[in-house]
Amino acid sequence: MANMCPYGRFTHAVVRGVPETFGKAVGDGRENGETSVDLAKAQRQFGCLTGALRQKVGLQLIEIPPDPELPESWRIEDVAVIQGDTALITRPFKQQRRSEAEAVRRVMSELSLTVVEMGSEEGDSAGATLEGSDVLFTGREFFVGISSHTNRRGAEVLADTFRDFAVSTVPVCGGARLKNICSMGGPDTIIISSTDGAKKTLRMMEQLTDHHYEVLTVPEESAANCIYIKGSSNRDFLLHRPAEECPDSVSAFQKLQDYTLLPTACSEASKLGASLSSLCLLINRKHTYF
Numbered sequence: 001m002a003n004m005c006p007y008g009r010f011t012h013a014v015v016r017g018v019p020e021t022f023g024k025a026v027g028d029g030r031e032n033g034e035t036s037v038d039l040a041k042a043q044r045q046f047g048c049l050t051g052a053l054r055q056k057v058g059l060q061l062i063e064i065p066p067d068p069e070l071p072e073s074w075r076i077e078d079v080a081v082i083q084g085d086t087a088l089i090t091r092p093f094k095q096q097r098r099s100e101a102e103a104v105r106r107v108m109s110e111l112s113l114t115v116v117e118m119g120s121e122e123g124d125s126a127g128a129t130l131e132g133s134d135v136l137f138t139g140r141e142f143f144v145g146i147s148s149h150t151n152r153r154g155a156e157v158l159a160d161t162f163r164d165f166a167v168s169t170v171p172v173c174g175g176a177r178l179k180n181i182c183s184m185g186g187p188d189t190i191i192i193s194s195t196d197g198a199k200k201t202l203r204m205m206e207q208l209t210d211h212h213y214e215v216l217t218v219p220e221e222s223a224a225n226c227i228y229i230k231g232s233s234n235r236d237f238l239l240h241r242p243a244e245e246c247p248d249s250v251s252a253f254q255k256l257q258d259y260t261l262l263p264t265a266c267s268e269a270s271k272l273g274a275s276l277s278s279l280c281l282l283i284n285r286k287h288t289y290f
Contacts, residue, residue, distance in 0.1 A: 007137075007138065007139025007140075007184065007186075007187040007230070008139070008184070008186070008187060008228050008229055008230035008236075009229075009230045009284050010059060010229055010230075010282040010283060010284050011059065011060060011283065011284055011285045011286075012059060012060045012061075012062060012111065012282070012283040012284075012285055013050075013053045013054075013059045013060070013061050013062070013280045013281070013282055013283075014062045014063075014064065014076065014104070014107055014280065014281040014283065015046075015049075015050055015053075015061065015062070015063050015064070015074075015076060015279060015280050015281075016063070016064040016065075016066065016067075016073050016074050016076045016103070016104075017043075017046070017063060017064070017065055017066030017074065018039070018042050018043045018046045018066055018074045019066035019067055019068045019070070019071060019073065019074065020039065020066075020068050021068045021069075021071035022037060022039050022042050022043075022071060022074065022268075023035050023036075023037035023039070023042075023071070023268075023271075023272060024071045035271050035272055036271070037268045037271050037272065038268055039268075041267070041268050042268035042269060045264075045265045045266060045267070045268060045269070046074070046269075046279065048264060048265060049239070049264050049266075049276070049279055049280070050063065052239060052262050052264055053229075053239075053280065056237070056260075056262055057229050057231050057237050057262075058231060058232055059229070059282075062107055064076070064103045064104070064107065067103075070097070070099065070100050072094075072097055072100070072272075073097075073100040073103075074269070074278075074279060075133070075269075075274055075278045075279070076100075076104065076278075076279065076280065076281055077132040077133050077179075077277055077278045077279070077280065077281060078090065078092050078097070078100075078131040078132045078133050078149075078278070079092060079097075079100050079101045079104050079131075079132065080101070080104050080108065080132060080281055081130070081132050081135050081137075081158060081161075081162075082108075082113070082281060082282070082283055083137060083162055083165070084284075085112075085113055085114055086113065086114045086116060086161065086162065087108040087113040087114070087115050087116070088116045088118070088130075088157070088158060088161045088162075089101050089104070089105055089108075089115060089116065089117050089118060090118060090130040090131060090132060090154070091118045091128060091129050091130055091154065092129065092130075092131050092149070093129045093131065093148065093149040093150070104281070111283060111285055112285075113283070113285075116161050118130065118154070118157050126153075127151070127153050128151065128153035128154040128156070128157050129149065129150055129151050129153075129154050130144075130150050130151075130154030130155070130157065130158060131149045131150050131177065132281075133149070133177040133178070133179045133180070133274075133275070133277070133278055134146075134147050134149055134150035134172070134177050134178045134179070135150075135158065135178070135179075136178055136179060136182060136183070136184065137165075137184075138184060138188075138190070138211075138213070139184075139187050139188075140165070140166075140209075140211055141165050141166040141167070141168065141209060141211070142158065142159075142162065142165055142166070142167040142168070143167075143168050143169075143170055143178065143205055143208075144158060144167060144168070144169050144170070144178070145169075145170055145171070145172040145177060145178025145179075145201075146169050146170065146171050146172065147171075147172040147176065147177055147178065148176070149176075149177060150177075150178075152169060155167060155169045166209075168205070168208040168209070170201050170204045170205055170208070171201065171204070172197075172201065173196075173197035173198065173200040173201045176273050177273075178201070179225055179275060179277055179278075180221065180222075180224070180225060180273070180275055181193045181195065181197065181198040181201060181221060181224050182198060182201070182202065182224055182225075183224060183225045183226045183227070183228070183275075183277060184226075184228050185216050185226055185228055185238060185256065186214075186228055186236065186256070187230075188211075188212075188213050188214055189213065189214045189215070189216055189256075190202070190205075190213045190214070190215050190216070191215075191216045191217075191218060191223075191224055191225075191226055192215060192216070192217055192218070192224055193217075193218060193220070193221040193223070193224040194217050194218065194219050195221055198221070198224065202215065216252060216253075216255065216256070217252065218246070218248075218249040218252045218253075219248045219249055219252070220241075220246040220248055220249050222241055222245065222246055222266075222270055222275070223240065223241050223245075223246035223248075223249035223252075225241075225275030225276050225277055225278075226238055226239060226240045226241075226276060226277075227239040227240075227264075227276050227277050227280070227282075229282070231260075235260055236256070236258065236259045236260065237259070237260045237262060238253065238256060238259050238260070238261055238262065239262045239264045239276055240253050240261065240262070240263060240264065240276070241263070241264070241265070241266060241276070242263035242264065242265055243263065244265070245265060245266070245267050245270075264276060266279075
């Protein structure tokens, strides 16, 4: 299996604005009703995230305008899995979210990526569901969380798309999505929650891989999702939840020597079951198209 490029190197971040209908959709684990969120605060937090990616990390930012008809479209990570020059347009579990892909597909095409579609409900991918927040790419391999949002057929479509990499499936134990309980903290480092469910998932990941990963355990589950980027001059950037939101995990992040730590608030999106990485798609392109 090939490792096409050093993990964490990105040139572009694609985001989608927070609409006025933020929080109107049914939240994870809720049968009906709305979650109480602060729209203005969510939009400020989104602005801080995009500012960090553009101004501090130095990525080129592509922002898709918000769409009030698509209240969950800010969770842009769910609708595409990108590696190298290929973008797989996924099929979210909720039928009403599938039209979110249209604007993302346009951007991928404008960036000259090879766009692969999961296709309609008929054919080879019939019944498949896949959301990007259930996909952890380590730079060497993919782990796909089997959850209420992603099924094994969806993982098979991903494996068919990215044949240069091993793809392993693991059950999501103790979290709504795989990347709610773990994320990459560097080329060979997995950040994971200390919950029993997360530890069980990690043990299964370790059994399925022939590579040794360092593990950074954080005491708060919401702290387990971070965004790692290898910046210019080989600087290691880590966007993580701030002390105001995850006070017990700050000391764990400080163990990452020579990292530039960027505390980034995500409390409002978190109320809806999302994490920091939910709000962006990271792409590595050698040329600029925007």
